[in-house]
Amino acid sequence: MHIIESGNVAAATGVKLARTEVIAAYPITPQTPLTEKLSELVDSGKMKAEYIPVESEHSALAVCIAASSAGSRAFTATSANGLLYMSEQIHWAAGARLPIVMCVVNRGIGAPWTVWNDHQDAISQRDAGWIQLYACDHQQIIDTVIQAFHIAETVRIPVMVCYDGYLLSHTYMPFEIPEQDAVDAFLPKFSPSYFLDPKNPANLNTVTLPDIRPDVRGNMAPGYMEIRNNLHTDMRKTISVVEEMDRKYQKTVGRGGNPLIEKYRCEDADFIAVCLGSLSYQLRDVVDTLRGEGIKTGVAGIRLYRPFPDKTVAAEFVNAKGLIVFEKALSYGNQGALYSDIKSALYRNDNRPFVHNYILGLGGREIKTPDLLHAFRISCTDFRKIGDDPQWIGLKL
Amino acid sequence: MSDDVIKIRWHGRGGQGAITAAKIVANAAFECGYNGVVMTPTFGTERRGAPVLTSLKISRNKIYDLSPISEPDMIVVLDHLLLEEPGVINGLKSDGIIIVNSPKKPADHAVNGKKIATADVTSIAVEAGLKQGIVNSGIIGAFAKASGLIELNILLKKIKEEFHDKKPSENAESARLTFSKTDMGG
Structure with a gap:
């Protein structure tokens, strides 16, 4: 319904x-x-x-x-x-x-x-x-x-x-x-293999020491660093779990696809806008307009941001000439977080596209579709003009 | 950009129910086969009585651009005094129309030569059995008449659904009466 x-x-x-x-x-x-x-x-x-x-x-x-x-x-x-x-x-x-x-x-x-x-x-x-x-x-x-x-x-x-x-x-x-x-x-019922239960008393998350040490049964137990390594390893595995869950959701509920990156007109695109959230949908109209002008553009919305699907990013954008990262956040004193992640993911490729970074919409500043169009067009047609520093869209003073 | 999107901007005062009115029209449009229906309220620091606005976009296809409407095809105004506020009729397309709750005739409003339809929704609502000041159901009747976009019967059905526990018949009657009493001017 x-x-x-x-x-x-x-x-x-x-x-x-x-x-x-x-x-x-x-x-x-x-x-x-x-x-x-x-x-x-x-x-x-x-x-x-x-x-x-x-x-x-x-x-x-x-x-x-x-x-x-x-x-x-x-x-x-x-x-x-x-x-x-x-x-x-x-x-x-x-x-x-x-x-x-x-x-x-x-x-x-x-x-x-x-x-x-x-x-x-x-x-x-x-x-x-x-x-x-x-x-x-x-x-x-x-x-x-x-x-x-x-x-x-x-x-x-x-x-x-x-x-x-x-x-x-x-x-x-x-x-x-x-x-x-x-x-x-x-979605099966949540039934964890261990949980707090008065019938089966246990300590969870007790203090760890820098080194490993035996547990109460005398078995060597993971220390802080092993536990943190487990978290990281399991985070990396989560990328394929997200894909698997999407396939299961398609089978049971009948909807899904694109669980990591949702692409629009990216197949033959020279220039691809990359962003998070609803902005990627707003950029679809911009892509259509630029395509009408003969500029082969596309837009990719990152759906899974952590763990970062870096290998997928590297593979998906291998043929692009330029990636343009539009962001509503930044690491102050450096650049947009997504921009850094995208560049880092592309580092493994021999042929790397140029990457631009636009900061926009902070604190709800209205993101005007013509402004997006203007910035995207400059990145495609006059890309040498834009350096590595984030460019701000929509500043009024 | 998508030219097939019908853009309607709603202006009211906090508490008048402009957002509810736009939501009812959105529901009716969707039932009529418009798959793309997006209603985006513009939020400021709301207070009862302060001017508020919401953007309603209607299209046969899914709408991806959620940005506020700058060039509306229609502007619906729940209180004619808002026409004196700056910016309320800004951006209206040259062939666009203003639909306003007003006791005055269309010709009595100075709106830079734009087309305007009026209905005294405030009085009609009382006639329909609602208490003074309930205008968000009635204005939908004026919208139906002036826009010709959605059949009145479907709008009346959606009004009854929305106000299912708040005088559904009287609210629908207010819209029906307003439909017949809307003055399209010239």
């Missing part, structure tokens, strides 16, 4: 269909309607879950960590400064290998205060050891939320499902709600 609703409702519906058992969240714009919807669903009995109100984002994730440690399927959501307030627990959840799913409704970070969209919040947490998936429209939001639980529980790594604040969270568009039976066929 198709409905026309907001992106936040799409996310909440996915959380319900995934039969989430524990929800803890603290409201923050533009995430608030998502948690309001979930509390409504729980309150009315339409969703059988424990909704735990908390006094902060740090506590919200702490509750999810406890619930997940006890073997429950747990969900939270936040934005911007709320995400940063969670940061200590974000690293903990990853290190403790708890398959929590969190929606990050992307918003710029204060100071100065902004409630509007950019990607700095999620990007600032990219090295925490969470999987990061980005959605471009409401259909992807609901489908990705459902898939995220399966991915997280398969590799025991938490997942952030990121989608643009306001642009998607508060925009209404049609999307299809999967049937509960199909979701149940896709």
Whole structure:
């Protein structure tokens, strides 16, 4: 069944269909309607879950960590400064290998205060050891939320499902709600091999020493460094798990494809725009216009940002003359994070395209389609003019 | 750019329900076979009574560009005093139309020679049994008449669905009455 609703409702519906058992969240714009919807669903009995109100984002994730440690399927959501307030627990959840799913409704970070969209919040947490998936429209939001639980529980790594604040969270568009039976066929019940259980007492995440040491049974146990190596190794394996889950979702629910990189007119493209989130859809019209001018362009939306599908990037863009990375975040004093990742991935190729970096839309600054067209066109036709420093689009002073 | 996209900008005041009105039209358009329907509210720091606006794009195909509308085909205004605010009719295409809740006749509004249709939705809504100030259902009737885009019956059905627990019949009646009383001017 198709409905026309907001992106936040799409996310909440996915959380319900995934039969989430524990929800803890603290409201923050533009995430608030998502948690309001979930509390409504729980309150009315339409969703059988424990909704735990908390006094902060740090506590919200702490509750999810406890619930997940006890073997429950747990969900939270936040934005911007709320995400940063969670940061200590974000690293903990990853290190403790708890398959929590969190929606990050992307918003710029204060100071100065902004409630509007950019990607700095999620990007600032990219090295925490969470999987990061980005959605471009409401259909992807609901489908990705459902898939995220399966991915997280398969590799025991938490997942952030990121989608643009306001642009998607508060925009209404049609999307299809999967049937509960199909979701149940896709997503098995969460049954971890170990969890906190009073009948079977255990210590989890006890202090480690720099070196390895024997466990209580006398077996040599992994130390901090081995545990962290496991996380990294499993993160790398997650790339193929994401692809596998997408295939399973196509079989059971009937939708999917392009789980790592979603490409539009890239097959024969000389110049390819690369970005995260709904911006990649806005760029489709720009690509069409430039194609009309005889410039062979395409656009690629990165759906899986962490782990970074670097080998796929290197293989997919091997024939491009130029990649143009449009970003709503940057590593201050250096360049856009995605720009660095793309360049690093291409380093393994003998023939490397030029790569440009545009910074735009920070704090919700309107991204005008003609401005995108202008920048993209210059990158294709006058590419030597653009250096390695990020170019800013939309500055007014 | 996609020329087949119909762009409608809605202006109201915080609390008037412009977003709900646009959502009802979006639902009706989708039911009529417009697969691309995107309604993007422009958010500021909302207060009751402050000017608000939302962009509604309608197309036969999926819409990928979510950016706000700068050159609308239609502008729907829930309070005629907003026409005096700067920017409300900015960018309207030369053959575009303004649809406004106003007690005045089209000719009494100075809108730079643009086409304008008026209906006194505030009074009609009371006549239909709604309390004073509920105009977001009625304005849909004026939209239906002036745009000719979507059949009135489908809009009335969607109004009843949206207001299923808030006087559905009266809200639909307000739209139906407004449809018949919309003054298309010249």
